Amino acid sequence: MHLLNSGIHATLFALVAILVHPGSALSQSTCPDKLRGNGVDTFGVPVCATDQVSNRALVHANKVMRSLLDYDQNGVPDSPVVLDEVLDSGAFFAVFPNERAADRLFDSLNDSQHETYDALVSVFEDEMDISGREGWDPTIEEALHLITQFGYAEVFPDIFGEFRGSAIADLMDEARGGYHARVPNRYPNGAYYTYDDRTCDYSCQVTEFTFWAITSMRGLNRLRADDIGQEWRLHTPALMQQRAPALVTLLRDPSYGILF
Numbered sequence: 001m002h003l004l005n006s007g008i009h010a011t012l013f014a015l016v017a018i019l020v021h022p023g024s025a026l027s028q029s030t031c032p033d034k035l036r037g038n039g040v041d042t043f044g045v046p047v048c049a050t051d052q053v054s055n056r057a058l059v060h061a062n063k064v065m066r067s068l069l070d071y072d073q074n075g076v077p078d079s080p081v082v083l084d085e086v087l088d089s090g091a092f093f094a095v096f097p098n099e100r101a102a103d104r105l106f107d108s109l110n111d112s113q114h115e116t117y118d119a120l121v122s123v124f125e126d127e128m129d130i131s132g133r134e135g136w137d138p139t140i141e142e143a144l145h146l147i148t149q150f151g152y153a154e155v156f157p158d159i160f161g162e163f164r165g166s167a168i169a170d171l172m173d174e175a176r177g178g179y180h181a182r183v184p185n186r187y188p189n190g191a192y193y194t195y196d197d198r199t200c201d202y203s204c205q206v207t208e209f210t211f212w213a214i215t216s217m218r219g220l221n222r223l224r225a226d227d228i229g230q231e232w233r234l235h236t237p238a239l240m241q242q243r244a245p246a247l248v249t250l251l252r253d254p255s256y257g258i259l260f
Contacts, residue, residue, distance in 0.1 A: 031048035031092065032117065034050065034108070036048060036049060036050075036058075038055065038062065040066075041066075042062050042065045042069065043066065043069050043070070043077050043083055044083070044087050045086055045091070045093065046092035047061050047092070047094075047095075048095070049061070049096070050094075050095075050101060052096075052097045053096065054125065057125040060128060060139065061093060061139055064139045065093055065146075068140070068143050068144055068147055071218075071258075071260065078258070078260075079257035079258075081155050082147065082152055082257070085155045086147060086150045086151040089151075089154065091119040091146055092119065092121075093121055093123075093143055093146055095123055095124070095125055095128075096122055096123075097125050097126065098124050098126045102122060102124070121142050121143070121145055121146040121150075123139050140220070141211055144214065145207055145211060148207060149162065149207050153206075153207075159256075161206075162202075162207060163203060164202065167250060168209065168210055169202075169206050171247045171250070172193065172205065174244075175191065175192050175209065175244065176188075176191050176194070177190055181202055182198070183195070183196055183205075192232070192234055192243055193212065193233075194232075195209075195232075196230075212228075212232045214251065214258060216232070216234055216235055216237065216239075216240050217240055219237060221236070
């Protein structure tokens with residue numbers, strides 16, 4: 001999931017490299033114990049890191065989060081109601097040096113701190129593509145997961161809810177060749193979403209499906225077919241329109257602020 005054509009990659013990083021201006025004090029942008037922020041305005045969503053993470057990586061995470069909240073770059077959030085829900089949830093985005101460092105921090109938390117960290121979505125510095133030269137940047141995936149899981153799924157539960165029967169879940173079932181509460185031993189022929197991580201339950205599968213659908217419609221997967229084909233087949237907007245027109249129609253609804 002790490003290679004991206006240079007042309008598409010340049011477009012993506014032009015988007016991510018927008019200026020991030022320090023804003024006024026944001027009461028909801030405080031990082032929890034053991035993590036630090038940097039005072040950058042990401043519409044109030046806390047973007048945090050451990051002391052071992054470089055300032056460069058933390059700034060990059062801020063830029064990615066802000067660019068996804070304001071994808072059309074007009075200076076305001078694409079969906080104010082979704083942003084409000086993310087803020088109300090207490091969700092925050094955190095950068096750790098690596099997986100081992102994250103595990104060590106979690107092991108050090110007491111019970112009350114664990115509650116705070118329940119709304120965490122994280123990325124590891126050792127997998128980030130800060131320069132834009134290496135390929136796909138996992139920062140984008142994890143930041144988008146935070147926005148859809150703690151925002152869209154809660155504000156529009158009938159549409160983006162991460163449970164069986166929501167509109168997005170029904171479309172996912174079609175994409176997987178039927179309803180599967182757990183990852184099947186083998187997906188039916190014709191399935192175009194075939195995520196095989198058995199630790200990912202049904203709601204997690206919806207999170208991943210939503211990510212793939214949005215990024216494909218935004219043109220971020222155009223030349224990643226070889227890298228993502230074992231999991232996702234519709235890597236272009238044209239394939240999305242051909243194989244999943246109902247999904248495209250849902251994502252294009254202007255009331256959601258996803259596609260422009």
